[in-house]
Structure formats: structure tokens, C-alpha cells
Amino acid sequence: MLQNIRVVLVNTSHPGNIGGAARAMKNMGLSRLVLVQPKEFPAAEASARASGADDVLSNAQVVDSLEQALVGCNLVMGTSARERSIPWPLIGPRECGAKAVEHALGGEEIALVFGREHAGLTNEELQRCHFHVHIPSNPDFSSLNLAAAVQVLSYEVRMAWLAAEDAPAKVEKVDASELATMDEMELFYDHLEKTLVDIGFLDPEKPKHLMARLRRLYGRSSVERPEMSILRGILTETQKVARGEPHKRKG
């Protein structure tokens, strides 16, 4: 179950933090680490700080983009420190742990995403997340060390997992095979954007926050596969109409 939960570190600068994150994960029973363009990896400092969690490091997957890191994921939660211009569903670490376990029990794939040491995640990266996770902290000194942030969320995952083991019946399970994956959602957003341009609702020169707002809306819904087929079907028909192609319209 816990193997359904991957930790994704984006553009990590210090290999020591990768090692510290690996140790924190293994301590809490997590094992799947995905690194998006780490500055330096593998590295001696990572192994030193992993302090026995070498297996997590050696099995770590290194990829070129966040998109690749999220392939197959149904639920993505990303850490965020800053206030954002677009309000987004924001949860605390405890709710993050509970959601991760609830969805993992249903067989879904979950990603916990952590940004760069100093700059965090970009707005574009944050918009790929269903939820933003804020770790409560001292407002005057709010930036946690990366491995410490991984420790806190991994700890809350373990706490939720232990609670679920004790009371399995109480945790609502979601059946993963029914849900659209992240990559299917991306194809949908792409199709939606093109269609909105086709009907003239979206001006590609001045997109404003339109797609971000729509991502937020559909991201909240956990879109199911049959629903996705309907949405894609609507877009396809709308495009035909916009292009003046033959479509199903009755008189």
C-alpha cells in the first residue's frame, strides 16, 4: 500500500538533502523516490546522509520533467509556502497523510511533490497538483529544510497508515481503476485549451489564469474514466462545430 506513494523532489540543489529525504522516507516506510533534474546525483553526500537508506537512493528514478515524474498518478499533492494569486485547495500535513493513505488503499498512485530548496515549486508546477500542502510554521522563519519537510509529510502518512491498519473499515476506499490518471487529465486539459481557442473563448495571446482556474475546478473532482470520455466527446464535437466540419447536430 505504502509503495503506491511516491516522493518527488524537483531540482534539488544539495545532494545531502536527497540523502536526508531518503532516510526520512525509509524510516516512515516509504520507498519510492523520484528525482526531477537533481543538480548532483548520485553523490557521496547523498549516500552519507541516507545513512542506511541506500536502497531508496539506488532505486530512485531520475527524470527530466515533473510531468514524467507524475505519469500514472491519480492524486498529486505539492508543498507550498507562499501565498498564491490563484486560490487553490490548501491542506495541512495531517490531511495530506490521510488523503494519501485513503487513496493508496484504493489502489491509486499518489505523489507528494517537493520544490527547490530556495524557490519551492513554480506556479506551473503547483497547478499540476490537486492539493497544495502547507506545513504550519513560524511566520518569521517559515522555510523548512527539504529533508525536514519530507520527514513531516512522511510521518503524517505513517500515522494515517497506522490508524487505517487499526481501523480499516473506517477509511473510505476509492477504486483507482475508475479514475482518470494524471496523464489522461493532461491530455484533457490540452484538448480543452485548444477547443477554447477554437471557439474564441481563450485568447492565446492573453490567456490570463483561465486554464489554471479550470485545472483547479476539474482537479478537485477526481474525474472518473467514463466522465472523461464524455468530456472529451463534448470537446471533439465542439471543435467540429467550430471548424465548420460535419457534426451530429440535428436541425
Place this chain on the structure above:
Amino acid sequence: MLQNIRVVLVNTSHPGNIGGAARAMKNMGLSRLVLVQPKEFPAAEASARASGADDVLSNAQVVDSLEQALVGCNLVMGTSARERSIPWPLIGPRECGAKAVEHALGGEEIALVFGREHAGLTNEELQRCHFHVHIPSNPDFSSLNLAAAVQVLSYEVRMAWLAAEDAPAKVEKVDASELATMDEMELFYDHLEKTLVDIGFLDPEKPKHLMARLRRLYGRSSVERPEMSILRGILTETQKVARGEPHKRKG
């Protein structure tokens, strides 16, 4: 109130861990650090890992014995990984945070005690504690990094403090006045249905369960008012396209 809670590190070997602990404390709003016979302190590595929590380090008190570190304390809780021959009141991090805050609110002095990197606290030291705290961990890889353990307990202290202050984590709450009302949702479904007929996606003779499925999808989302405006705007443009009316389409 949080200043009544001190963190005591016993015989720390690696100055980096002292720095990491100081940063974790300050992130969570704790400031009082007491070091019992650290191997090396002050140290450049401690300052580097503190990463801005220098004030916690410079105010740290260095003492010769655990006894001295605990002067004035009313409640002492010490971390313990191992099973002990003498049964002792054993609590988890969450209960530790709750107890610390509860007693600190009553004006008591509280100590959270952490042992050596490899050997933890001795039996004699553990017997000076009112409670032993066990951080739940992977039985096959149970030893947390010292700074990570400080992070977990400090985090639980902050969570308990926020709960007590009745200023829970700044979780963004959705203001009910922001949400589309039931009647606005009905107008939307009506508009959606007409548009789907216009583009030929919905055959009014054979509607099947299409609208029911779409109601279920959007009903799950708690659609907000600005989102509703976007959705209605998309439908209006789509209808113009379907009817061959002038619309905003570029090129």
C-alpha cells in the same frame, strides 16, 4: 508560552545535527536549546545547517549533565527507540505535543530530551523522564536522524499549540457565499444541456444518462461563483459558434 518548552540534546556527536535541530525548532516556533556535553560546539557545520536559526544556536545553553539541563522543569519527555526492561509510560509524538502545550499553558516548564545519534538515552537518563516518546517508524529501519526527530516532536508541539490558540493552521476555508447556489447550478445544467443539443452531442430523443452523469461530476466539485462564470461563458461562446453567429474566434 512556547518559550516554556526547551529542547535538550544529550552528547550530540555531529554539529550538523545541532544546526539542523535549531532550524527545525525555530521553524516550529521553539527557541530554547540546551546542549549536554556536545562533542563539538560551537561549530561552523552547526551554523551552516541552522541556515538562519543562528539566534537559537547563540542562545543555546551548554551544560555538563542532564540534571543541569532539567533544572526548573516540571515535565520531562524523552525519546526512546528501544524496548526497555522497565515498563515506563510510553506515548507517541502527538500526545507528547498535546502534553507539552497543555502544561506550558499552565505556566509549567517542559523539556523534550533527545539522546545520542547511535545510542540514544541511557537507562539512567530515561528514568529521569516522566514519559518516553516513541516516534512510530519502520521496524526494519527505525532510527531517525536526530534533527528529523526534533522536527517531528517540534511539529507536533506547534500543531497542538495552534489547536490550543484556536488559530488552526491557515487552511483556506471556502466561504459559502463564494459557492454557486443550487439554483445557479440548475441554470447551468439547463444551459449545458441546450448547448450539448446545439452541438449535436446530446440527442434529445435519446438522452440516456448523459445529464445525470454530468450533474454528478460537477456536483462533486462545489463549483465556485467565478468558476461558474467561466463555465457559462464557455457555453455561450459554444452556442454562438454552433448557431453560426459572430463570435470571438480569432483567425
